[in-house]
Amino acid sequence: MKTIIEKAKDHLQKQQPFVLYKQPDANTVSGLFQLDAKTYTCVDYSEKGFVFAPFNTQEDVFFIPFDKADLFVAPWTPKEIIECPNIISKSLEKEKETHVQLVQKGINQIGLGDFKKVVLARKESVALTNFNLEDVFSQMTSRYTNAFVYAWFHPKTGLWMGASPETLVKINEAYFETMSLAGTQQISESLDHIDWGAKEKEEQLLVTQFIQEQLYPVSSSLSIGEVQTAKAGNLLHLRTKIHGEVLKGLPVVKTLIEKLHPTPAVCGLPRDKAKQFILSQEANNRKYYSGFLGLLNTSDLQSELYVNLRCMELSGDIANLYIGGGITQESDPEKEWEETVAKSLVMKKVLS
Numbered sequence: 125m126k127t128i129i130e131k132a133k134d135h136l137q138k139q140q141p142f143v144l145y146k147q148p149d150a151n152t153v154s155g156l157f158q159l160d161a162k163t164y165t166c167v168d169y170s171e172k173g174f175v176f177a178p179f180n181t182q183e184d185v186f187f188i189p190f191d192k193a194d195l196f197v198a199p200w201t202p203k204e205i206i207e208c209p210n211i212i213s214k215s216l217e218k219e220k221e222t223h224v225q226l227v228q229k230g231i232n233q234i235g236l237g238d239f240k241k242v243v244l245a246r247k248e249s250v251a252l253t254n255f256n257l258e259d260v261f262s263q264m265t266s267r268y269t270n271a272f273v274y275a276w277f278h279p280k281t282g283l284w285m286g287a288s289p290e291t292l293v294k295i296n297e298a299y300f301e302t303m304s305l306a307g308t309q310q311i312s313e314s315l316d317h318i319d320w321g322a323k324e325k326e327e328q329l330l331v332t333q334f335i336q337e338q339l340y341p342v343s344s345s346l347s348i349g350e351v352q353t354a355k356a357g358n359l360l361h362l363r364t365k366i367h368g369e370v371l372k373g374l375p376v377v378k379t380l381i382e383k384l385h386p387t388p389a390v391c392g393l394p395r396d397k398a399k400q401f402i403l404s405q406e407a408n409n410r411k412y413y414s415g416f417l418g419l420l421n422t423s424d425l426q427s428e429l430y431v432n433l434r435c436m437e438l439s440g441d442i443a444n445l446y447i448g449g450g451i452t453q454e455s456d457p458e459k460e461w462e463e464t465v466a467k468s469l470v471m472k473k474v475l476s
């Protein structure tokens with residue numbers, strides 16, 4: 125019998141939709157392989173399948189329907205992590221200048237009172253030598269065991285891979301769990317004593333408040349946890365877990381997705397103004413970066429959706445990495461640049 129990876133390679137060759145994924149801390153890897161070559165798009169999130177949604181809510185949301193696909197689940201054991209020197213040798217001076225200017229523009233706009241926070245991103249292209257889906261996927265799953273790791277292919281989107289640390293929402297009938305994740309620092313020597321700056325605390329609080337305001341009117345119960353430090357690869361983030369129940373009579377999945385996506389963890393606040401700024405000022409279309417993906421309406425009415433972060437688009441012999449960070453009035457453009465460099469290492473390490 126073919127392995128999941130061999131099936132994925134076959135599907136890629138035939139340009140037929142598939143997704144490989146490993147849920148956080150799971151000891152299995154799953155593969156969903158579409159049986160036909162048709163394109164299925166979500167209309168109202170009542171669909172059942174694996175969904176892949178872009179950042180921009182005006183664009184198509186694709187999915188692989190469960191009833192038009194074969195599902196394979198295989199045991200997973202970690203592979204040895206291969207440490208290679210960083211593959212990136214080219215100078216990033218030009219990219220740095222462009223990103224610093226974009227961040228400064230964002231800070232100026234915040235100063236004018238247009239919005240309080242905006243998440244600004246950049247794209248970095250890395251040349252690939254001998255890309256091998258199996259090696260990259262197994263390095264991703266072995267390095268980022270507590271992330272949602274995936275490889276998605278669809279003729280309409282191309283091949284994307286990523287290791288997301290952020291749950292958009294998990295749903296079980298009317299019950300949901302989500303999180304406010306923002307604020308970033310690199311892991312230092314001592315994990316016992318972690319200090320968070322005022323800027324990081326504020327940007328994360330804005331996300332929590334947004335989620336609370338969005339979900340309160342549609343929930344019969346809503347509970348906000350304590351702020352914690354969460355580890356994601358070489359990085360730490362501030363995280364607050366939030367859970368509750370959707371009011372009876374509302375379409376649960378549609379309501380939650382529309383209220384949450386995109387949160388100020390990847391867009392900004394107020395949402396529409398920040399989104400307009402992103403769409404008009406970022407040099408690259410984000411496509412599926414900072415969109416969401418995952419299981420939609422499984423047979424037992426569960427959904428498990430993740431924000432598409434720490435991801436890349438693989439196109440020929442180029443990997444396009446997408447990375448961003450939250451900008452507030454207190455941001456220092458130089459530090460924001462460094463944050464994107466640190467975040468870019470998550471995917472660069474698996475491409476080495």
Ligand SMILES: C=C(O[C@@H]1C=C(C(=O)O)C=C[C@H]1O)C(=O)O
Nearest residue numbers: 305306307308389447448449450
């Ligand atoms: C925007 C990204 O990450 C988001 C932004 C963060 C921040 O601004 O500190 C932290 C985690 C994510 O919610 C990204 O990884 O590209």
